[in-house]
Amino acid sequence: MLFYDSPNPAPNPRRVRIFAAEKGIELPSVEVSIPKREQKAAEFTAKNPRGQTPILELDDGTVIAESVAIMRYLEALHPEPPLFGTTPLEVAAIEMWSRRVEMILMPPVGAVWVHTHPFTTSLPGRNSEWGEANRPRVAEAMRFFDQSLEGREYLAGGDFSAADILLLTTVDFAGFVGLTMPEDCANLAAWHARVAARPSASA
Numbered sequence: 001m002l003f004y005d006s007p008n009p010a011p012n013p014r015r016v017r018i019f020a021a022e023k024g025i026e027l028p029s030v031e032v033s034i035p036k037r038e039q040k041a042a043e044f045t046a047k048n049p050r051g052q053t054p055i056l057e058l059d060d061g062t063v064i065a066e067s068v069a070i071m072r073y074l075e076a077l078h079p080e081p082p083l084f085g086t087t088p089l090e091v092a093a094i095e096m097w098s099r100r101v102e103m104i105l106m107p108p109v110g111a112v113w114v115h116t117h118p119f120t121t122s123l124p125g126r127n128s129e130w131g132e133a134n135r136p137r138v139a140e141a142m143r144f145f146d147q148s149l150e151g152r153e154y155l156a157g158g159d160f161s162a163a164d165i166l167l168l169t170t171v172d173f174a175g176f177v178g179l180t181m182p183e184d185c186a187n188l189a190a191w192h193a194r195v196a197a198r199p200s201a202s203a
Contacts, residue, residue, distance in 0.1 A: 003029040003070075004044070006053040010034060011173040012067040013054040014203070018165050019071045021200035023078045027056075035119075068098065071162055083162045093156045097148075097163035101155075101170055104144060108137035109174045117177055138179045142171070146185035153194065160195065168195050 006013045020027050032038045032053045040051045048055045048065045056064045056073065064070050075084050085091035114120050115131025145167065149155065156163040171181065171192060181188060195201060 001028065001059060002057045003027040004032050004047070004053050004055045004057065005029045006032050006034050006039070009173055009176040010053065011169040012052075014169045014172075015067040015165050016054050016056075016070050016074075017203035018169070018200045019074060019083060019162065021203040022083060022160070022165075022198075023074065023081065025074060025078055068162070068166075071165075075162075083160070083165070085156075085161065090157070094161045094163050097156045097161075098166050101145075101163065101166040105138070105141040105167070105170050105174075108134035108141060109170060109177060109179060112138060112179060113173075113177045135179065138174060139182050142174075142181055142185055142188055146182075146188040149187040149191045153191075155191070160198070164191075164195050168192070168201065172196075 003016065005017065008014060016027075032044065034053070038044060039048075039053050045051045047057060047063045050065065052065070054065075054067055054070060056070045058064070064073055072084065075082070082090075083094075085094045111134035112131050114123060115126050115134075116128055120126065145155070152158070154160050154164050155167055171188075175181075181192070
């Protein structure tokens with residue numbers, strides 16, 4: 001298999017790298033440069049019509065796109081340590097919190113990124129007013145996760161999971177965009193310090 005990766009600050013490829021590092025999986029990889037728009041080249045869009053990284057190409061040519069789908073595939077191949085849960089309740093909790101990251105925090109971060117950041121000035125359809133309107137939504141979302149982390153070590157419960165990977169990469173990407181964590185988010189800050197200290201976070 002071959003992993004089509006993009007370096008930081010791209011959050012979605014980083015999800016898979018952290019996941020693989022937690023499991024001790026060595027993923028042969030090739031770097032796809034987003035600044036050079038290599039993900040939009042015909043050779044790449046033939047593999048992933050969305051023109052986005054990451055993708056995982058299997059030995060038979062099958063392509064798995066979308067970071068969580070790749071993580072699910074790797075979990076099925078390498079179930080230990082479990083990062084998507086083992087009991088029905090664990091699986092459901094991790095799924096719930098993963099979806100909340102993707103529905104509550106990622107959209108406003110993405111809106112600020114696409115519509116206001118200097119890196120994306122050449123993208124069509126930019127609307128700076130819409131981007132600026134999402135800045136308070138990012139802070140609101142971070143406060144939601146701060147409250148959710150009250151009294152718990154990790155997002156979905158007592159064990160580090162895929163949900164923590166999604167939240168870590170999103171919070172870190174928000175920081176790259178210039179969206180700092182509100183000062184009153186003590187629970188979120190403590191959680192971030194814990195997960196950022198894991199060796200896998202540097203993947």
